[in-house]
Amino acid sequence: MPATERPCRPPDIREAFQPLDDKQIRSIQKKLERQRQEAVHEERGILCRACGHVITAPRFRTTVNGRHVHTFVNPGGIEFTIGCFSDAPGCHNIGIPTLRHTWFPEYGWRIALCGDCQIHLGWQFLGENRVPFHGLILDHVVEP
DSSP, X not given: OOTTOOOOOOOOHHHHOOOOXXXXXXHHHHHHHHHHHHHHHHTTOEEETTTOOEEEOGGGXXXXXXXXXXXXXXXXXXXXXXXXXXXXXXXXXXEEEXXXXXXXXXXXXXXXXXXXXOXXXXXXXXXXXXOXXXXXXXXXXXXX
């Protein structure tokens, strides 16, 4: 080895992994959400009836209490027929989950809106130590 050259120092792995700031995290989250939306759209997604926005995909259909489809009446006397989905990336979920008047014991609910036109599409159900799911009003979505 010539006298002017120094041996290579292996890189310090800690230099490659610097903490991300909030802006970088939001950018990564947006990119992942966009990729998830594109994947759902490619497989003939389930759409918002009002605007055509992709809400979810058939592969996200799931069963809760042994069924995919449930019919319930809310305290105001309005009947809803919902389908259960393990993910609905096209929804915008709002509010703090509540157990008040829940249709699924041990699950709190919050409103699920279309991520584009903001029409009410159903509810997101969340429970402690439970797998979350969406209950989408079947009259408000178009299935392939």
